Amino acid sequence: MDDRGTGSEVRASVVGVCYDSKRVPGIPSIGFCSILILMKRILTSTALLAVVFSSSHLYAAEKQFEAGRIVTVEKKFHTRVLYYLVNTPVTQDDPYYEVWLQLGNVVLLAEYTPRHAADELPDGWKDNAEVQMKITDKHHVSVKQQGGMELQLLIVKRMLGTAQAAAPQPPSVNN
Numbered sequence: 001m002d003d004r005g006t007g008s009e010v011r012a013s014v015v016g017v018c019y020d021s022k023r024v025p026g027i028p029s030i031g032f033c034s035i036l037i038l039m040k041r042i043l044t045s046t047a048l049l050a051v052v053f054s055s056s057h058l059y060a061a062e063k064q065f066e067a068g069r070i071v072t073v074e075k076k077f078h079t080r081v082l083y084y085l086v087n088t089p090v091t092q093d094d095p096y097y098e099v100w101l102q103l104g105n106v107v108l109l110a111e112y113t114p115r116h117a118a119d120e121l122p123d124g125w126k127d128n129a130e131v132q133m134k135i136t137d138k139h140h141v142s143v144k145q146q147g148g149m150e151l152q153l154l155i156v157k158r159m160l161g162t163a164q165a166a167a168p169q170p171p172s173v174n175n
Helices: 007-020 029-054
Strands: 066-085 088-103 106-112 129-137 140-144 150-160
Touching (some): 088 140, 088 150, 106 140
Antiparallel strands (some): 066 088, 088 106
């Protein structure tokens, strides 16, 4: 019979070779230990790279607020069908604000829908009011006034040019 023992004893002795630097006869220690060490290094390197690449977006520069102005503000209504009563639609008017903003040479048409129908825009949000704003993504702009109240508006349209050419003009009354 062979005096090597069971398989678990052999595995324990191989691990012992790697950590205790003892050589067991018949088992090459160089190959197994170097594979374990190489696997540990690869695993730690992969984990470190994953952490570095996944956290790189945390250090990205966030857009800062820039000085802009509100060109015009109009209160409008979306008509929504609630239900039908004998083939007649029962509707409700939901208010929203159409706000023309100018940021440098870019003019934005944005919409703000209040949570409740009775909610109003901040007091200082009038025509030609100076505000701080930043375009957060392709479809949203954050607008902040001096009081610190910040609103997220939905960008409907974006144009290059002056605000006078882009904003709607009130109809003139001829006598």
